[in-house]
Amino acid sequence: MINALFVAHTAAPSGAELATSRLLSALRAVPTDSAVEPSMIYTEDGPMVDTMRSRGIPTSVLANTFDSRSVTINGSGWLRRLTGTAALIRVGWDLGATVRERGADVLVAGSTKALIMCAIAxxxxxVPLIWHVHDRISAEYFGTALAFAIRTLGKMVTDGYIANSRSTEDSLRPRRQRGVVAYPGLDFQQTADTEHAPQRPAAESVIAVVGRLTQWKGQDVFLRALARTQVRPLRIYLVGGTxxxxxxxxxxxxxxxxxxxxxxxxxxxxxxxxxxxxxxDILVHxxxxxxxxxxxxxxxxxxxxxxxxTRPGGPAETIESGVHGLLVDAGDIDQLTDALDRLIADRDLRIRLADAGRSRARRFDIADSAHTVASFLSDVVTRRRTTAVEKHSV
Structure with a gap:
């Protein structure tokens, strides 16, 4: 049994944190040949603490917590970045003592901030360190210089990575670095598929956008594209917090x-x-x-x-455009308007895409991702133990 301690710098219910909760729940069901006993530690308090505990995951909050919003590694100015990095290093030192007390066999860092803390811990x-990468490490997210620095740090301090898509993996430029791709899947074993309402006529259609309200998620682009459609839907839901x-x-x-x-x-x-x-009727990403x-x-x-x-990125790995859904170029209002017009007007197309999409979704079962992660973590720990024994015997 491998004791894997996952670390997150925030307990806000954002995408990466919710994906981690599903993964840790699924890891507990992996067969004994590669079994992992997962636990969670947050370096600040928040809603995800109770969410994890409700799933039966051993979860704690580091005693010396900090406000993640006040610590930045990609803000404006190198002085602020250095100050933020120094704060993460201090928390990492305290985290290291907790890791030893918990008897962890492997540490899994769930963000870039967590990576810096966990490198020290x-x-x-x-213990070996694995970087669970939920963000593309690219210039568009971090800037060219900082993205290079983060990639370099990841290669220097970790024993491998878990990427949430091939797109994310490519942004790491891993070369010979060991790692796996494990999609943030859905739980098909514990939760049944729900019945979907019949697709409505164009003028009665309902459209939803689900995701954190932040500029890079493009909700403003969606609203501007929707305002130009030939037929406006009856209702629009913007689902997400700030x-x-x-x-x-x-x-x-x-x-x-x-x-x-x-x-x-x-x-x-x-x-x-x-x-x-x-x-x-329609979900827009x-x-x-x-x-x-x-x-x-x-x-x-x-x-x-x-x-x-939108493409590029993970959705292009999920959807074949015209088969399971429609793909448009990120930030292109004209393409998004055309796609909205096409789906709003064509109820039969919506039905066909939705039927194919339901079958496609089953390729992203969290149980499969859990098996991938468990095998990888077990291999990392076994290699570390074998290396330690060989050094001791010399």
Whole structure:
């Protein structure tokens, strides 16, 4: 049995954190030949602490916590970056003592900030470190210099990586570095598929966008594209909360929806958007830069929505355009408007894409990802132990 300790710098219910909760739950069901006993530690308190505990995952909050929003490694100015990095290193030293107390066999860092903390912690606890990469390490996210620095750090301090898509893996430029791709899948064993409402006529259609309200997710692009469609839907749902100091963007979106006279309902964060997805005719994913994976795309496929998503990035690995959904170039308002027009007007196309999408979604079962991760972590720990024995015997 491998004791794997997962570390996150935030306990806000964002995509990476929710994906991790599903993965850890699935890891507990992996057969004994590669069994992993997962536990979770957050370096700040938040809603995900209770979520993890409700799933039966041993979860704790580091005693010396910090506000993740006040610590930045990709803000403006090198002085602020250095100050933020220094704060992460201090937390990492305390984390190392906790790792030893918990008897962890391997440490898994769930973000770039967590990677810096865990680099110190793993060294102090003398355990292997794996980087669970949820973000594309690219210039569009971090800037050219910082992306290079993060990739280099990852190669220097880790024993391998888990990437949430091939797109994310490519952004690491891993070469000979050991790693696996494990998609943030859905739980098909514990939760049954819900029945989807019949697709509606064009003028009665319902469209949903699900995701954190932040500029790179492109909700403003969606609203502008929708305002140009030939037939406007009856209802529009923008599902998602604001975290990490992004509250002002929701206000901008509310003002834009009012200006464009669009019937938008802002739901705020919803732990489980199944009810909305099961009644929405169309789900739109509209990130303006390459999405690392796009869990909501798979959720929309499984629910029975006709899906529009942006490329490049993870959605292009999920959807074959015209077969399981429609793909448009990220940030292209004209393409998004055309795709919306096409789906709103063509109910039969929506039905065909939704049927194919439900079958496609089953390729992203979290149980498969859990087996991949468990085997990889077991291999990493076994290699480390074998190396230690060989050094001791020399």
């Amino acid at each position: 793993a060294k102090r606890a003398r 975290f990490f100091g992004e509250e002002a963007f929701r206000t901008e979106l509310e003002d834009l929806a009012s200006e464009l006279q669009l019937p938008v309902t802002f739901t705020g964060h919803i732990d489980d958007p199944t009810d909305i997805l099961s009644m929405a 509209c990130s303006v830069i390459a999405e690392p994976f796009g869990q909501v795309v798979v959720e929309g496929l499984r629910a029975g929505c006709a899906v529009i998503a």
